[in-house]
Amino acid sequence: MALKITVIGTGYLGATHAAAMAELGFEVLGLDVVEEKIDMLRRGEVPMYEPGLEELLRRHVAGIEGSSGRLRFTTDYAEVAAFGDVHFVCVNTPQRHGEYACDMSYVDAAFASLAPHLTGPALVVGKSTVPVGSADRLAAYLAEHAPAGEDAELAWNPEFLREGFAVNDTLHPDRIVVGVRSERAEKLLREVYATPVGEGSPFVLTDFPTAELVKTSANSFLATKISFINAMAEVCEAAGGDVAKLAEAIGYDDRIGRKFLRAGIGFGGGCLPKDIRAFMARAGELGADQALTFLREIDSINMRQRGQMVELARQALGGGSFLGKRVAVLGATFKPDSDDVRDSPALNVAGQIHLQGGQVTVYDPKGMDNARRLFPTLGYAESALAAVRGADIVLHLTEWSEFRELDPAALGEVASTRLVLDGRNALDPELWRRAGWTYRAMGRPTA
Numbered sequence: 001m002a003l004k005i006t007v008i009g010t011g012y013l014g015a016t017h018a019a020a021m022a023e024l025g026f027e028v029l030g031l032d033v034v035e036e037k038i039d040m041l042r043r044g045e046v047p048m049y050e051p052g053l054e055e056l057l058r059r060h061v062a063g064i065e066g067s068s069g070r071l072r073f074t075t076d077y078a079e080v081a082a083f084g085d086v087h088f089v090c091v092n093t094p095q096r097h098g099e100y101a102c103d104m105s106y107v108d109a110a111f112a113s114l115a116p117h118l119t120g121p122a123l124v125v126g127k128s129t130v131p132v133g134s135a136d137r138l139a140a141y142l143a144e145h146a147p148a149g150e151d152a153e154l155a156w157n158p159e160f161l162r163e164g165f166a167v168n169d170t171l172h173p174d175r176i177v178v179g180v181r182s183e184r185a186e187k188l189l190r191e192v193y194a195t196p197v198g199e200g201s202p203f204v205l206t207d208f209p210t211a212e213l214v215k216t217s218a219n220s221f222l223a224t225k226i227s228f229i230n231a232m233a234e235v236c237e238a239a240g241g242d243v244a245k246l247a248e249a250i251g252y253d254d255r256i257g258r259k260f261l262r263a264g265i266g267f268g269g270g271c272l273p274k275d276i277r278a279f280m281a282r283a284g285e286l287g288a289d290q291a292l293t294f295l296r297e298i299d300s301i302n303m304r305q306r307g308q309m310v311e312l313a314r315q316a317l318g319g320g321s322f323l324g325k326r327v328a329v330l331g332a333t334f335k336p337d338s339d340d341v342r343d344s345p346a347l348n349v350a351g352q353i354h355l356q357g358g359q360v361t362v363y364d365p366k367g368m369d370n371a372r373r374l375f376p377t378l379g380y381a382e383s384a385l386a387a388v389r390g391a392d393i394v395l396h397l398t399e400w401s402e403f404r405e406l407d408p409a410a411l412g413e414v415a416s417t418r419l420v421l422d423g424r425n426a427l428d429p430e431l432w433r434r435a436g437w438t439y440r441a442m443g444r445p446t447a
């Protein structure tokens with residue numbers, strides 16, 4: 001009989017995982033403690049913008065015309081425990097308020113709610129990004145609190161999906177990493193992934209701590225690459241070099257690779273910044289803090305980029321204060337193809353300029369509602385053209401394809417001054433210059 005799967009937590013990770021599992025042919029039950037989210041999902045609506053996810057979901061959510069009916073949702077842990085053979089825990093682990101460490105309360109609450117209902121054989125699979133050592137602790141918790149005893153087992157299976165590519169990354173992962181303590185757990189997870197998802201993806205079998213560390217070290221490496229190129233941008237800026245050319249040239253060395261070497265205002269979002277901080281905090285607890293002190297530098301290079309963008313804008317406007325200056329901001333989300341504004345470098349820059357007296361008008365293709373909620377005092381416009389109307393300077397802060405397709409000549413007609421700063425090194429400088437704009441980007445020559 002086919003395995004039955006449950007997914008606990010229906011954010012980016014959980015909603016995508018649940019829909020993907022249904023796509024692979026499993027019967028799936030998704031759980032969230034937020035009723036409104038469950039109501040939306042039952043109607044086939046996704047609580048966030050993620051390309052392709054709504055279509056995937058609607059293909060499977062029970063009750064939707066033409067769907068497979070394999071995907072249902074609930075808020076009831078007893079129902080989840082009774083239904084599933086394999087329970088994926090996909091709740092979030094945000095940064096703890098005012099601290100570096102991550103907040104494990106959602107993970108702990110999920111285990112506390114599920115464990116007492118586990119009366120028969122079950123495999124609980126952690127997918128959330130957690131401090132190393134959590135799986136050991138949670139396995140002990142299950143052993144103590146699940147009535148099934150040893151039959152209720154834990155495995156750790158980190159997830160590497162990127163926002164904006166969540167569906168593709170889940171259905172076609174680069175690798176599947178699984179930390180297990182028994183052959184039974186290995187067999188069950190091999191069965192879950194012995195589907196098109198597993199085909200062609202390396203299956204890395206390991207222990208709990210390594211599985212947990214793979215995730216945090218991968219994110220640390222990515223963050224390091226971005227801060228490295230941003231440090232090079234700073235040197236290029238000082239020396240008159242061109243960081244975009246530099247990135248291209250070093251990237252041809254395939255030991256380095258070309259990806260994740262785009263200089264700009266740096267990384268943000270719900271993962272990289274908080275994951276490197278939680279990693280440092282955990283290393284400290286383990287007495288290995290010296291091993292990760294470089295991450296403090298990675299974090300501070302990253303945060304400095306935002307301030308430097310503000311400074312570049314101030315200088316470009318003549319070096320005085322922002323008072324009375326109209327600043328058009330293109331982009332609010334932390335990356336394109338997402339409506340996520342968590343720790344968004346774009347909004348941080350917009351907010352700093354606003355606080356310094358600038359008259360900021362923001363436009364983003366998908367992030368407007370979330371941005372308005374987080375920064376209600378900023379100005380907002382319904383299109384790029386409307387944001388640019390009357391602007392003394394245009395800041396390009398999230399690299400949506402919509403912005404690359406803008407016609408600089410048309411924008412030049414409505415802007416007060418043809419001055420654009422590209423905070424993502426993603427616009428075509430020549431295109432803008434030909435249309436009469438002064439184009440500036442961090443770490444690149446002025447003309």
Ligand code: UDX
Pocket residue numbers: 159160161162163164219222226259260261262263264265266267268269270271272334335
């Ligand atoms: C990241 C990891 O990539 C993913 O594997 C993990 O599962 C979760 O965290 P995500 O947060 O979706 O995914 O974003 P990502 O695509 O990694 O981008 C992170 C940030 O880095 C964005 O703000 C992006 O604009 C920035 N970035 C990325 C750069 O500034 N330069 C680059 O070259 C690449």
